[in-house]
Structure formats: structure tokens, C-alpha cells
Amino acid sequence: MISSESIEKIFIALNKNIKLNKGTKISIVVCGGTALFAMGLINRTTRDVDVLGLVDEKNKGTISYLKKFPDWFLKSANTVARDFNLPDDWINLGPAEQIKSGLPEGLFKRLKRKEYGKHLNVYFISRIDQIFFKLYASLDRGGYHVDDLWELEPTEKELFNACRWVLTQDVSAGFKSILISFLNNFKYNGIAEKL
Numbered sequence: 529m530i531s532s533e534s535i536e537k538i539f540i541a542l543n544k545n546i547k548l549n550k551g552t553k554i555s556i557v558v559c560g561g562t563a564l565f566a567m568g569l570i571n572r573t574t575r576d577v578d579v580l581g582l583v584d585e586k587n588k589g590t591i592s593y594l595k596k597f598p599d600w601f602l603k604s605a606n607t608v609a610r611d612f613n614l615p616d617d618w619i620n621l622g623p624a625e626q627i628k629s630g631l632p633e634g635l636f637k638r639l640k641r642k643e644y645g646k647h648l649n650v651y652f653i654s655r656i657d658q659i660f661f662k663l664y665a666s667l668d669r670g671g672y673h674v675d676d677l678w679e680l681e682p683t684e685k686e687l688f689n690a691c692r693w694v695l696t697q698d699v700s701a702g703f704k705s706i707l708i709s710f711l712n713n714f715k716y717n718g719i720a721e722k723l
Contacts (some may be wrong), residue, residue, distance in 0.1 A: 529573040530614070532565040536644075538612055542619075542647030546605035553602060555583040555649035557591050557639065559623055559661060561676075563652040567640060572680050575621040583651055593627045607629060623661075632660045632693050649658050655680060663690040664697060667706055678714075688719050695723070 533689065546554065558566070561574030569572065571574065583589040597605070597619075605619050612618075638654035651660070659682045665673035691711070695704060711720040 530562060530577065530618070532568075532571060534612070535562060535566060537645040538608060538614075539642075539648060539650060541611060542604055542609050543648035545607045545667055546601065546647040547645070549603050551598065551604060551647060552633050553585070554598075555641075555647070555651065557581050557583060557651045557653065559653045559658070563676045564658060564676065566642070566650075566652050567655065569658065571678060572676075575615060576617060576622075576625050578622050579619060580622050581655070582670035583639075585649065591627060591631065591636060594621055594624055596621065597708060608637075629697055632657050638722040653669070654689050656686065659686055660690045660693050663687070664694045665696065667703070667710055684716070684719060687716060688722065691719060691723055 557580040558577055559580050560576075560578035561570075562577045564570040565574075566571060579594070582594050583591060594649060606616070607612065609616055609618050635653065635657050638657060639651040640654065641649060641651050643649050659677065659680050661672045662673050662677040662680065666677050691707060694707060708723060709723075711717065
């Protein structure tokens with residue numbers, strides 16, 4: 529498992545291996561559990577690092593879609609997986625499709641950058657954007673996403689804004705019905721009535 533204690537060592541090792549594998553500098557945007565504890569929002573472990581996309585350091589302002597990691601990056605990640613006893617897919621592009629369906633407005637400006645050496649920069653998403661993503665994941669997959677959402681302690685305004693965003697991700701009446709049911713179940717009837 530990956531924890532707040534081990535993530536620093538893992539990313540420093542990844543930077544070192546990118547250099548050894550003659551890779552170029554890469555700047556990744558990380559969300560999910562890793563971003564939660566790296567930003568000091570929630571203290572828990574995770575099994576993987578979810579990468580949303582890439583930041584072009586020369587032309588900042590956007591996050592670009594990445595279909596797959598370069599071979600030198602995968603080779604570097606595999607060495608880190610071996611050295612830290614991590615699963616093969618410990619770093620993955622699971623949430624990358626979110627770039628195509630749309631990101632919360634202002635997400636890029638809220639990113640927090642951390643440099644792990646000359647070859648690796650990691651941009652972590654903010655608490656607000658975690659609320660947006662965790663609400664969407666709670667409706668879609670539930671489970672620990674619901675726990676993470678409530679642990680972030682969203683205000684009513686933050687939750688309402690997150691609801692408005694998730695409704696842009698799936699415009700069907702059925703999805704809106706699921707959202708309203710979710711809100712009512714957790715006693716947010718006032719927000720449900722505004723949607």
C-alpha cells in the first residue's frame with residue numbers, strides 16, 4: 529500500500545529511474561487517494577496513483593490527455609513497483625478520460641505543484657476538486673468514495689456546486705434522479721430541491 533510516509537520515497541525513486549531510463553522531464557496531474565493524503569486532506573492509504581493527465585511546463589494553463597505512458601516511464605514505474613512491492617498498475621491513467629468529458633472550472637489554477645527531482649513534477653488536485661470528483665465517483669461507484677467525500681466536510685455551497693458539475697457529466701434524467709436520491713439519503717434535501 530502507498531501512504532503519506534512512503535509516497536515521497538516512491539516519487540523520488542520514480543524520478544531517479546526516469547533519469548536512468550533516459551526519459552524526459554514529465555509533469556503529471558494526480559488525483560484520488562494519493563492527492564488526498566499528499567495535500568494533507570485525509571490520512572489513509574491507497575493501492576495506486578491515479579494520473580489525470582499531463583501539464584506542459586512551457587505552456588501552462590491546460591491539462592492534456594494522455595492515452596498511455598511513454599515506454600521509458602513504464603519501464604521506470606516497473607522498477608519502482610519491484611523495489612517498493614507495489615502492484616504493476618500502481619501508477620495508472622484510470623481517470624484520464626475525465627479530461628474529455630470535462631473538468632471543474634478553475635481546476636488548473638488550484639493545482640499544487642511538487643518537484644521530485646529534475647525529471648518529475650507532480651501536480652495534486654485541490655480539496656474543492658476532490659469534492660467534485662468524489663461526489664461523481666460516489667454516484668457512479670460508491671464505496672470508499674462516499675467516505676472520502678464526507679471526510680472532506682463539504683459546505684452546502686461546495687456540495688451544491690459539485691452537484692451542478694456532476695450534472696454536466698451525465699445529463700440523463702436517470703442520473704439526476706440518482707443524485708437527488710443520494711442527497712435526500714444524506715439529509716441534503718435543500719440542495720436536492722434546488723437542482
